[in-house]
Amino acid sequence: MILQLSPRLLSGLVLAWQTAVAVAEWPQGETVDAFIATEREIALKGVLANIGPNGTKVPGAAAGIVIASPSKTDPNYFYTWTRDAALTLKTLIDELEFGNTGLQVYIEDYIHAQAILQTVTNPSGGLLPSGAGLGEPKYNADGTRYNGNWGRPQRDGPALRSIAMIQYSNYLISKGETGKVKDVIWPVISNDLSYTGQYWNSTGFDLWEEVSGSSFFTTQNQYRALVDGTALAKTLGVSCTGCDQAPQVLCFLQTYWNGKYFTANINGNFGRNGVDANVMLGAISAFDVNAPCNSSTLQPCHSRMLSNFNVFVNTFRDPSLYPINAGVAPNRGVALGRYPEDTYYSGNPWYLITLGAAEFLYDAVAQWTVQGRIAIDATSLPFFRTLYPNATIATYDKRCKRSTAYRQILAAASAYADSFVAVAQAHTPADGSLAEQFLKTAPGTPISAAALTWSFASFVSMAHRRAGKFPPSWTTPATSALPATCAATSAKGSYAPATGAGAPDVPSVCTSTVLFRVNATTYYGENIYLTGNSSDLGAWDLGSAQPMQSSNYTSERPLWFAKLPLTAGETISYSYVREEDCGQPWIWEDRNRTLVVPACVEGGETEVLLETDEKWEGEVGRGGGC
Ligand SMILES: *[C@@H]1O[C@H](CO)[C@@H](O)[C@H](O)[C@H]1NC(C)=O
Numbered sequence: 001m002i003l004q005l006s007p008r009l010l011s012g013l014v015l016a017w018q019t020a021v022a023v024a025e026w027p028q029g030e031t032v033d034a035f036i037a038t039e040r041e042i043a044l045k046g047v048l049a050n051i052g053p054n055g056t057k058v059p060g061a062a063a064g065i066v067i068a069s070p071s072k073t074d075p076n077y078f079y080t081w082t083r084d085a086a087l088t089l090k091t092l093i094d095e096l097e098f099g100n101t102g103l104q105v106y107i108e109d110y111i112h113a114q115a116i117l118q119t120v121t122n123p124s125g126g127l128l129p130s131g132a133g134l135g136e137p138k139y140n141a142d143g144t145r146y147n148g149n150w151g152r153p154q155r156d157g158p159a160l161r162s163i164a165m166i167q168y169s170n171y172l173i174s175k176g177e178t179g180k181v182k183d184v185i186w187p188v189i190s191n192d193l194s195y196t197g198q199y200w201n202s203t204g205f206d207l208w209e210e211v212s213g214s215s216f217f218t219t220q221n222q223y224r225a226l227v228d229g230t231a232l233a234k235t236l237g238v239s240c241t242g243c244d245q246a247p248q249v250l251c252f253l254q255t256y257w258n259g260k261y262f263t264a265n266i267n268g269n270f271g272r273n274g275v276d277a278n279v280m281l282g283a284i285s286a287f288d289v290n291a292p293c294n295s296s297t298l299q300p301c302h303s304r305m306l307s308n309f310n311v312f313v314n315t316f317r318d319p320s321l322y323p324i325n326a327g328v329a330p331n332r333g334v335a336l337g338r339y340p341e342d343t344y345y346s347g348n349p350w351y352l353i354t355l356g357a358a359e360f361l362y363d364a365v366a367q368w369t370v371q372g373r374i375a376i377d378a379t380s381l382p383f384f385r386t387l388y389p390n391a392t393i394a395t396y397d398k399r400c401k402r403s404t405a406y407r408q409i410l411a412a413a414s415a416y417a418d419s420f421v422a423v424a425q426a427h428t429p430a431d432g433s434l435a436e437q438f439l440k441t442a443p444g445t446p447i448s449a450a451a452l453t454w455s456f457a458s459f460v461s462m463a464h465r466r467a468g469k470f471p472p473s474w475t476t477p478a479t480s481a482l483p484a485t486c487a488a489t490s491a492k493g494s495y496a497p498a499t500g501a502g503a504p505d506v507p508s509v510c511t512s513t514v515l516f517r518v519n520a521t522t523y524y525g526e527n528i529y530l531t532g533n534s535s536d537l538g539a540w541d542l543g544s545a546q547p548m549q550s551s552n553y554t555s556e557r558p559l560w561f562a563k564l565p566l567t568a569g570e571t572i573s574y575s576y577v578r579e580e581d582c583g584q585p586w587i588w589e590d591r592n593r594t595l596v597v598p599a600c601v602e603g604g605e606t607e608v609l610l611e612t613d614e615k616w617e618g619e620v621g622r623g624g625g626c
Pocket residue numbers: 052053054105106109
């Protein structure tokens with residue numbers, strides 16, 4: 001899911017490309033109906049097989065831990081991501097509400113597991129006092145911290161997790177279990193809403209874990225989380241720290257619009273045009289079948305969302321980008337990837353995005369059906385012309401003279417949705433397993449992580465929408481009102497371990513950020529790590545050493561650096577170590593260093609309070625020439 005620009009990984013990618021194996025494909029010619037009937041069950045089983053403790057594909061995963069994929073090499077996705085897990089649980093909670101009550105045990109395990117994960121101090125920080133640790137994107141399968149280099153923090157995770165848990169809470173309340181929601185689940189949700197209210201206006205990494213800035217998908221889910229939280233807090237008679245930020249988050253959300261589409265990532269220079277599946281995935285996450293199309297919550301049927309969808313899909317019709325899409329008619333679905341500049345595994349179509357396009361269209365069709373009308377404006381006209389060439393700027397109402405056209409547009413949109421499912425179908429192997437990607441060149445062989453949980457979950461969610469099964473409404477006219485002007489704001493969160501859900505009663509550990517800088521000349525392929533005697537530094541275990549960054553390395557200044565939150569006031573013993581290529585042993589420095597971590601500053605958890613300026617002391621490495 002992330003592009004790590006290390007030579008090691010790049011060679012892994014080339015290898016993965018070459019070793020993609022041809023697999024028997026799904027029986028051709030089968031209808032989309034028949035395909036979905038079979039594949040839906042396979043996909044649901046696929047999700048459950050990747051959840052601990054009993055998931056057959058993920059031995060070693062703790063109870064309630066959702067593993068991204070059983071794949072442990074090329075790529076290694078045997079971790080739990082807060083985002084993937086929350087999106088998956090949201091779909092399981094939908095499924096529960098549609099009658100699959102056997103899933104309740106998974107949901108209860110998930111809540112318990114997340115309550116504990118919230119307290120795990122990690123490279124993004126801790127739960128206490130600042131909530132910073134909640135922005136950590138992923139953890140090991142056993143629920144311990146992941147120490148490797150990563151795109152952190154990611155601020156969509158807490159929002160998505162609270163959206164899922166709030167939906168489940170409302171379900172329990174409808175069954176009379178309000179007390180349990182208040183005592184057990186709300187404290188978990190409250191931490192995530194606090195985090196969202198405190199950090200919505202701070203930059204972080206996007207859902208693809210590659211660029212740090214502000215990201216549409218994150219902002220849209222943050223808004224929804226705060227609105228959902230406001231309503232639940234009211235039901236429970238408790239106060240919600242952070243929820244008052246919702247109107248400003250909504251205001252900010254509108255600013256991603258550039259006149260033709262929503263620029264997926266802003267507040268940074270990314271060298272991309274901003275066309276990205278990010279936005280479409282945001283819209284399906286915020287879907288409310290009863291919301292009006294002009295709602296500023298930016299629903300699938302919103303004119304700007306439809307324009308965005310059209311630009312996004314048409315970008316991938318270009319056969320020089322995706323040869324597999326050559327010759328497909330403009331009103332038929334194509335294979336879709338993350339964004340046109342993508343280079344991860346050479347930038348291929350993803351199942352969850354191609355299926356997401358189908359879901360997006362089923363959502364819009366459902367909204368037009370509820371409203372009994374389709375209002376076409378200049379912004380959405382190009383989208384509608386692909387479905388219905390005679391479309392004009394007008395309102396098509398089922399009760400008046402354009403009723404025939406109204407019905408034709410709905411039928412064309414449904415057929416368009418089905419044609420995206422058919423694209424996924426054409427690249428689904430006979431056993432129904434869904435990897436992360438399929439190749440952009442014929443025959444579109446599956447590639448990258450096998451049996452991806454999110455791919456399976458996206459299939460189940462798409463199938464729900466196609467079958468007319470919708471999650472509960474969440475928007476109201478009041479919640480969609482925009483402030484007169486947007487403002488940069490934040491609300492200080494309040495955080496506490498959710499002990500009622502099984503979290504340990506961790507003490508408040510104050511951290512201070514230290515910037516370690518060391519001049520160390522290295523050869524291409526050699527990396528520098530920091531290790532030391534504190535648990536933050538891996539207690540001398542090289543497997544948990546902190547990776548350093550070389551992004552400012554020059555021949556004048558061979559700088560490696562790492563910005564680390566460390567336990568305030570602690571005296572640490574540490575040293576730098578070299579990771580060699582070709583399986584050569586690590587090289588340690590000749591000395592150990594000591595440093596006293598400064599006292600922490602309230603509200604200054606991410607400020608650098610101390611920086612070192614050091615140079616490597618000891619033996620240097622030599623490339624193994626492998
Ligand atoms: C896992 O297996 C144990 C033992 O059979 C059972 O008690 C538990 O409910 C199972 N959990 C799930 C999520 O199926």
